[in-house]
Amino acid sequence: xxxxxxxxxxxxxxxxxxxxxxxxxxxxxxxxxxxxxxxxxxxxxxxxxxxxxxxxxxxxxxxxxxxxxxxxxxxxxxxxxxxxxxxxxxxxxxxxxxxxxxxxxxxxxxxxxxxxxxxxxxxxxxxxxxxxxxxxxxxxxxxxxxxxxxxxxxxxxxxxxxxxxxxxxxxxxxxxxxxxxxxxxxxxxxxxxxxxx
Amino acid sequence: xxxxxxxxxxxxxxxxxxxxxxxxxxxxxxxxxxxxxxxxxxxxxxxxxxxxxxxxxxxxxxxxxxxxxxxxxxxxxxxxxxxxxxxxxxxxxxxxxxxxxxxxxxxxxxxxxxxxxxxxxxxxxxxxxxxxxxxxxxxxxxxxxxxxxxxxxxxxxxxxxxxxxxxxxxxxxxxxxxxxxxxxxxxxxxxxxxxxx
Amino acid sequence: xxxxxxxxxxxxxxxxxxxxxxxxxxxxxxxxxxxxxxxxxxxxxxxxxxxxxxxxxxxxxxxxxxxxxxxxxxxxxxxxxxxxxxxxxxxxxxxxxxxxxxxxxxxxxxxxxxxxxxxxxxxxxxxxxxxxxxxxxxxxxxxxxxxxxxxxxxxxxxxxxxxxxxxxxxxxxxxxxxxxxxxxxxxxxxxxxxxxx
Amino acid sequence: xxxxxxxxxxxxxxxxxxxxxxxxxxxxxxxxxxxxxxxxxxxxxxxxxxxxxxxxxxxxxxxxxxxxxxxxxxxxxxxxxxxxxxxxxxxxxxxxxxxxxxxxxxxxxxxxxxxxxxxxxxxxxxxxxxxxxxxxxxxxxxxxxxxxxxxxxxxxxxxxxxxxxxxxxxxxxxxxxxxxxxxxxxxxxxxxxxxxx
Numbered sequence: 001x002x003x004x005x006x007x008x009x010x011x012x013x014x015x016x017x018x019x020x021x022x023x024x025x026x027x028x029x030x031x032x033x034x035x036x037x038x039x040x041x042x043x044x045x046x047x048x049x050x051x052x053x054x055x056x057x058x059x060x061x062x063x064x065x066x067x068x069x070x071x072x073x074x075x076x077x078x079x080x081x082x083x084x085x086x087x088x089x090x091x092x093x094x095x096x097x098x099x100x101x102x103x104x105x106x107x108x109x110x111x112x113x114x115x116x117x118x119x120x121x122x123x124x125x126x127x128x129x130x131x132x133x134x135x136x137x138x139x140x141x142x143x144x145x146x147x148x149x150x151x152x153x154x155x156x157x158x159x160x161x162x163x164x165x166x167x168x169x170x171x172x173x174x175x176x177x178x179x180x181x182x183x184x185x186x187x188x189x190x191x192x193x194x195x196x197x
Numbered sequence: 198x199x200x201x202x203x204x205x206x207x208x209x210x211x212x213x214x215x216x217x218x219x220x221x222x223x224x225x226x227x228x229x230x231x232x233x234x235x236x237x238x239x240x241x242x243x244x245x246x247x248x249x250x251x252x253x254x255x256x257x258x259x260x261x262x263x264x265x266x267x268x269x270x271x272x273x274x275x276x277x278x279x280x281x282x283x284x285x286x287x288x289x290x291x292x293x294x295x296x297x298x299x300x301x302x303x304x305x306x307x308x309x310x311x312x313x314x315x316x317x318x319x320x321x322x323x324x325x326x327x328x329x330x331x332x333x334x335x336x337x338x339x340x341x342x343x344x345x346x347x348x349x350x351x352x353x354x355x356x357x358x359x360x361x362x363x364x365x366x367x368x369x370x371x372x373x374x375x376x377x378x379x380x381x382x383x384x385x386x387x388x389x390x391x392x393x394x
Numbered sequence: 395x396x397x398x399x400x401x402x403x404x405x406x407x408x409x410x411x412x413x414x415x416x417x418x419x420x421x422x423x424x425x426x427x428x429x430x431x432x433x434x435x436x437x438x439x440x441x442x443x444x445x446x447x448x449x450x451x452x453x454x455x456x457x458x459x460x461x462x463x464x465x466x467x468x469x470x471x472x473x474x475x476x477x478x479x480x481x482x483x484x485x486x487x488x489x490x491x492x493x494x495x496x497x498x499x500x501x502x503x504x505x506x507x508x509x510x511x512x513x514x515x516x517x518x519x520x521x522x523x524x525x526x527x528x529x530x531x532x533x534x535x536x537x538x539x540x541x542x543x544x545x546x547x548x549x550x551x552x553x554x555x556x557x558x559x560x561x562x563x564x565x566x567x568x569x570x571x572x573x574x575x576x577x578x579x580x581x582x583x584x585x586x587x588x589x590x591x
Numbered sequence: 592x593x594x595x596x597x598x599x600x601x602x603x604x605x606x607x608x609x610x611x612x613x614x615x616x617x618x619x620x621x622x623x624x625x626x627x628x629x630x631x632x633x634x635x636x637x638x639x640x641x642x643x644x645x646x647x648x649x650x651x652x653x654x655x656x657x658x659x660x661x662x663x664x665x666x667x668x669x670x671x672x673x674x675x676x677x678x679x680x681x682x683x684x685x686x687x688x689x690x691x692x693x694x695x696x697x698x699x700x701x702x703x704x705x706x707x708x709x710x711x712x713x714x715x716x717x718x719x720x721x722x723x724x725x726x727x728x729x730x731x732x733x734x735x736x737x738x739x740x741x742x743x744x745x746x747x748x749x750x751x752x753x754x755x756x757x758x759x760x761x762x763x764x765x766x767x768x769x770x771x772x773x774x775x776x777x778x779x780x781x782x783x784x785x786x787x788x
Contacts, residue, residue: 005598005652007202012606015209020614022283023217027290031298050283054276061202061272075652076770079645086613086641093618101622179273204399209603212406219480220414224487228495247480251473258399258469376470401596409603416677417611421684425692444677448670455596455666573667 003070006078010060013082017089018053021046024093042096045108048171049092052112055178056085056119066136067126077125081118087111105167106160112171113153120146149174199267203275207257210279214286215250218243221290239293242305245368246289249309252375253282253316263333264323274322278315284308302364303357309368310350317343346371396464400472404454407476411483412447415440418487436490439502442565443486446506449572450479450513460530461520471519475512481505499561500554506565507547514540543568593661597669601651604673608680609644612637615684633687636699639762640683643703646769647676647710657727658717668716672709678702696758697751703762704744711737740765 025042028035060081067074091111095104123146127137140146156170222239225232257278264271288308292301320343324334337343353367419436422429454475461468485505489498517540521531534540550564616633619626658665682702686695714737718728731737747761 005602005655008205008599009602009606009648011202011206011209012602013610015206016213016607016610017613018279019210019213019217019283020610022214022287023220023614024618025287027221027287027294029294031291031295031301033300036304047280050276050280054273057206058269058272058276061199064202065199072649075649076645079641079648082609083638083641086610090613090616090618094622097618097620098622103624104622107627205402208399208403209406212403213410215476216407216410216414216480219411219484220417222484224418224484224491226491228488228492228498230497233501244477247473247477251470254403254473255466255469258396262396402599405596405600406603409600410607412673413604413607413611413677416608416681417614419681421615421681421688423688425685425689425695427694430698441674444670444674448667451600452663452666452670455593458596459593 003064003067006070006075007064010064010078010082011057013086014053014057014060017086018050018057021049021089021092024089024096039096041099042093045092045096045100048175049088051175051179053085053088055175056081056115059119059178063123063126063136066130066134068130071125071129073125074122074129077118077122081115081122084111084115084118088115100164100168102160102164105164106157109153109157109160109167109171112174113150113157116146116149116153145177148177200261200264203267203272204261207261207275207279208254210283211250211254211257214283215247215254218246218286218289221286221293236293238296239290242289242293242297245372246285248372248376250282250285252372253278253312256316256375260320260323260333263327263331265327268322268326270322271319271326274315274319278312278319281308281312281315285312297361297365299357299361302361303354306350306354306357306364306368309371310347310354313343313346313350342374345374397458397461400464400469401458404458404472404476405451407480408447408451408454411480412444412451415443415483415486418483418490433490435493436487439486439490439494442569443482445569445573447479447482449569450475450509453513453572457517457520457530460528461524463523465519465523467519468516468523471512471516475509475516478505478509478512482509494558494562496554496558499558500551503547503551503554503561503565506568507544507551510540510543510547539571542571594655594658597661597666598655601655601669601673602648604677605644605648605651608677609641609648612640612680612683615680615687630687632690633684636683636687636691639766640679642766642770644676644679646766647672647706650710650769654714654717654727657721657725659721662716662720664716665713665720668709668713672706672713675702675706675709679706691755691759693751693755696755697748700744700748700751700758700762703765704741704748707737707740707744736768739768 025039025046028039088111091104091108095101095108098104123136123140127134127140130136152170152174156167159166159170222236222243225236285308288301288305292298292305295301320333320337324331324337327333349367349371353364356363356367419433419440422433482505485498485502489495489502492498517530517534521528521534524530546564546568550561550568553560553564616630616637619630679702682695682699686692686699689695714727714731718725718731721727743761743765747758750757750761
């Protein structure tokens with residue numbers, strides 16, 4: 001029951017964050033197709049951020065599946081993650097409206113990095129409460145994607161100031177890497193369900 | 198349980214999308230009835246989009262009823278649908294503020310078309326997971342409305358550039374067609390319930 | 395289960411409607427107490443609308459308690475109610491920013507009237523589905539408040555053009571009348587629960 | 592069940608309040624790091640308010656755990672609390688955009704004070720309905736934090752006009768005091784669960 005409300009609140013915040021981003025796509029004044037041109041970078045950033053938030057919702061969904069009891073630490077680690085994700089609309093807007101200028105690309109990567117760290121903390125809190133033999137601990141295994149993402153974000157941040165388009169490549173790369181759903185947890189869960197039958 | 202959270206998140210996003218559209222109806226500065234005149238087209242587009250989003254929520258609600266297990270594919274197909282629906286407030290605002298100019302009518306139809314395609318993909322994902330003998334597969338039957346809608350949207354998009362008001366007629370027509378609730382699924386569900394008694 | 399999602403969606407829309415109203419209270423540029431003066435009417439309208447939406451949420455909550463099966467008619471009657479309630483932030487903002495000018499007061503009353511009619515339709519749809527001996531039908535009894543409200547709204551709308559402050563009195567009066575919780579339904583529900591014990 | 596919807600609605604409002612605050616962080620026009628400078632105070636106020644709303648959500652979550660039946664009084668006390676919390680984005684924005692000017696600091700404290708009083712009322716309503724031997728009544732004990740917070744808020748409000756930075760210290764102090772999770776309720780709940788085993 002406790003878990004239910006944690007999920008409901010996270011779903012609420014993520015649903016709102018993902019949707020208010022669209023408010024950054026300001027309706028242009030003209031009625032020609034060419035009037036949409038200035039909002040193309042805003043739109044592209046919107047797509048990238050939508051995918052990222054979708055990934056977070058998806059992984060959050062899978063991770064919460066393994067949670068059995070919710071401690072105060074998990075509640076706050078979850079809020080800390082939501083804090084960083086709540087800043088995504090701001091950096092998305094800044095990046096889009098300034099046509100992917102170096103500093104905006106770097107800040108976008110920084111927020112992604114902070115969110116990844118927060119996700120990591122939440123994951124550790126859950127494992128801490130449920131034990132090293134818990135479902136999540138097993139499912140994560142070496143957690144390669146979890147370790148690679150921050151590295152790519154940092155490479156992206158650095159690239160922003162020298163080869164801006166490369167930063168974009170790094171951010172898109174991480175997204176693609178995660179789009180492949182977290183098979184590990186799904187697989188372990190399936191095995192557990194089989195055993196229980 | 199998995200399904201519950203998918204529904205909750207979709208409900209959240211749809212509730213927000215339907216509500217932030219109202220933010221596009223900017224409060225006019227004067228206090229006379231005539232000051233409301235310029236927002237009449239914005240208001241009319243709001244009504245149409247409200248009905249469309251209501252239809253999507255309604256059909257989504259019926260379709261999810263038939264879902265028994267949620268795969269990663271279903272999660273992402275659902276997010277893809279929400280992505281296109283999240284753009285409805287933008288095209289509604291653009292169309293309303295430009296008094297139904299041709300290009301804005303066409304883009305409105307394009308977003309509706311993309312959402313219809315996304316709904317189609319989600320439907321297929323669900324049938325794929327649940328089998329061709331599943332409730333949804335049976336309930337859909339020939340899915341006439343599902344096939345007609347994209348055709349009408351395309352006719353609407355084309356009309357936008359030649360006979361703008363005809364585009365509006367097409368979009369309203371599709372809405373009316375769907376307002377007739379998805380009897381098929383309701384009927385099949387009722388039969389199944391009867392058998393179980 | 396069906397009912398659960400209807401409630402969740404309605405809760406979502408009402409929560410957003412009630413909260414985005416606060417976006418109409420624009421942050422003033424100065425930092426003195428006197429800089430808040432121009433937003434006093436906006437704030438007063440916010441309070442009134444917050445109470446009204448609270449009443450709707452409360453009564454909706456009680457009414458839904460009596461619902462056992464959800465028909466397509468109920469779904470759409472509910473969406474129709476949400477449509478009118480979604481316009482409350484707009485009329486609240488218009489009324490507040492124009493210092494309760496006659497026409498804005500009248501439109502505010504008109505939206506309240508339309509919402510009341512929509513609530514009435516939803517109520518009838520539910521009774522239609524559940525029968526005249528249903529809990530809701532019994533609980534409503536003569537439904538005095540339900541019949542008085544539209545009368546007061548209409549008196550308020552007419553007053554707007556002649557004695558503006560009287561319109562405000564009417565709208566506040568209806569709110570107070572409803573603030574007394576819907577004892578009828580609560581009482582009947584308690585009796586039913588007693589019998590079941 | 593009744594409780595479920597109360598929680599869902601509160602979660603919805605809190606999720607939206609916490610998220611629309613981010614809309615007050617307006618995207619700056621330049622693309623340099625220095626362009627972010629003017630929004631630093633807005634950002635700092637955002638962090639403080641995010642923590643406060645997180646605390647309220649957390650404590651609300653714990654308190655609702657002890658609730659067994661929901662009366663009309665509890666519903667309205669809850670709405671009254673949500674009303675004051677819904678004003679947090681406004682005072683956060685005003686304080687941030689005016690660089691923590693005295694009057695904005697005082698109003699921020701005033702809203703926190705009103706929310707604390709509302710929380711107190713809700714708490715009393717719940718104890719009133721559930722009896723003095725109820726879980727919540729026991730868990731609260733002397734409720735030191737509950738009594739200290741309003742005192743600190745009032746000290747903060749007074750400080751605003753003489754030593755502004757001290758007001759900030761008071762507000763941060765209360766936040767830290769509450770960040771230590773409400774062990775009392777958690778502990779009592781755990782004991783109760785033990786006894787039941």
